[in-house]
Amino acid sequence: MTDETHPQDEITRDGRRGSKYLYDRWMEAQGVPIHRGYFIEDLKTVEVGPWAERECNAAFIQVSGMEGVTEARITEIAPGATVPPLKFALDELIYTISGWGIATVWTEGVPKHSFEFGPRSLFLIPRGSHRQFANARGDQTLRLLHNNYLPVAMSLEPDPGFYFNNAYPHPELLQPKDDELYAVAKRAPAMGRGATWYGNFFTDMGAWDDLVPHRQRGGGGHVVDVSFPHSQMGGHMSVFPPGTYKKGHRHGPGRVIVIPAGEGYSIMWPEGGEKIIAPWHEGSMFTPPDRWFHQHFNVSVEPARYLALAPLPQFSGWSEQVEDRARDQIEYPDEEPWIREKFEEELGKRGLESLMPEDVYKDRAYKWGYSAGEEQGAVLGAQGSAP
Numbered sequence: 001m002t003d004e005t006h007p008q009d010e011i012t013r014d015g016r017r018g019s020k021y022l023y024d025r026w027m028e029a030q031g032v033p034i035h036r037g038y039f040i041e042d043l044k045t046v047e048v049g050p051w052a053e054r055e056c057n058a059a060f061i062q063v064s065g066m067e068g069v070t071e072a073r074i075t076e077i078a079p080g081a082t083v084p085p086l087k088f089a090l091d092e093l094i095y096t097i098s099g100w101g102i103a104t105v106w107t108e109g110v111p112k113h114s115f116e117f118g119p120r121s122l123f124l125i126p127r128g129s130h131r132q133f134a135n136a137r138g139d140q141t142l143r144l145l146h147n148n149y150l151p152v153a154m155s156l157e158p159d160p161g162f163y164f165n166n167a168y169p170h171p172e173l174l175q176p177k178d179d180e181l182y183a184v185a186k187r188a189p190a191m192g193r194g195a196t197w198y199g200n201f202f203t204d205m206g207a208w209d210d211l212v213p214h215r216q217r218g219g220g221g222h223v224v225d226v227s228f229p230h231s232q233m234g235g236h237m238s239v240f241p242p243g244t245y246k247k248g249h250r251h252g253p254g255r256v257i258v259i260p261a262g263e264g265y266s267i268m269w270p271e272g273g274e275k276i277i278a279p280w281h282e283g284s285m286f287t288p289p290d291r292w293f294h295q296h297f298n299v300s301v302e303p304a305r306y307l308a309l310a311p312l313p314q315f316s317g318w319s320e321q322v323e324d325r326a327r328d329q330i331e332y333p334d335e336e337p338w339i340r341e342k343f344e345e346e347l348g349k350r351g352l353e354s355l356m357p358e359d360v361y362k363d364r365a366y367k368w369g370y371s372a373g374e375e376q377g378a379v380l381g382a383q384g385s386a387p
């Protein structure tokens with residue numbers, strides 16, 4: 001049958017910016033708000049609209065850097081309401097923007113399993129599972145942020161019936177041997193940076209404090225890597241002190257970055273191009289576009305946190321490898337003076353001063369000081385020992 005609305009030649013084949021992907025057709029056909037641009041300052045208040053089929057309010061987020069790669073979608077559930085169950089064929093991460101809820105997960109041959117979650121909870125619903133969400137409170141709405149790789153999948157099979165309520169089950173993913181489904185994640189043997197937590201459920205990313213020093217990116221920051229069972233989705237959360245900022249760096253597309261705590265801004269720019277400033281606080285979201293440099297700044301009196309969901313390994317860009325630093329990370333002495341001036345100006349507006357050591361601007365090999373206990377903790381983590 002000929003599709004006259006979308007002639008074959010409109011299909012994106014070359015990945016140019018502004019071109020449409022097969023996922024975009026599906027997204028645009030749902031009739032709910034779609035938010036584009038470079039950042040969402042507040043997921044708690046951004047406009048949502050009724051999605052009759054799903055019996056909720058919803059919105060799609062497609063900021064620059066997500067196109068063709070990542071889905072981010074808001075579900076808003078009214079006080080006391082329960083939305084109809086849905087089976088989805090792909091792994092999906094859920095981050096709670098606001099409110100308290102109950103999730104029920106099951107698949108063919110596996111009984112229903114329910115668990116509660118609250119603000120800033122992060123959990124994975126495995127591919128092939130039915131899921132149903134309920135608002136646990138009668139006095140406020142529940143807002144969820146869903147993150148998955150449906151745009152990539154739809155470039156290969158655009159039929160929604162392949163993904164929603166199809167018959168294929170994955171019972172093994174909901175029958176863990178140790179009966180710890182949706183128990184709080186556990187520390188895993190370290191991979192890479194020394195603090196990896198493994199599991200389906202992270203209670204509150206705004207309070208998560210099992211972190212290790214993250215030396216490579218500067219700012220005296222700490223990090224935790226997040227790993228989900230049987231999934232190539234994952235992420236990490238960086239926490240960095242007030243009055244500091246991270247090194248500029250770049251990598252691949254599709255990372256959904258949400259802010260669980262703190263106040264600051266991020267600067268994003270293509271090499272040699274115009275700079276975009278994304279202000280943020282708890283509930284903000286942005287995605288650094290593919291291969292754009294980006295840099296995160298804390299202008300508050302509290303530690304700031306950013307949680308980066310995913311990417312799939314094929315979108316990593318591998319810029320975080322040490323040998324690529326010269327190309328993909330800007331050391332403080334090499335950054336444009338404007339970067340530091342802007343930071344000190346923003347702090348000044350708030351009656352604050354930079355806590356960046358003067359030496360970081362002179363010494364590319366500057367070693368940020370961490371406490372002796374943390375140094376030891378990092379070593380323990382690197383060896384995979386329990387904290």
Ligand SMILES: [Fe+2]
Binds near residue numbers: 249251288294
């Ligand atoms: Fe990054």
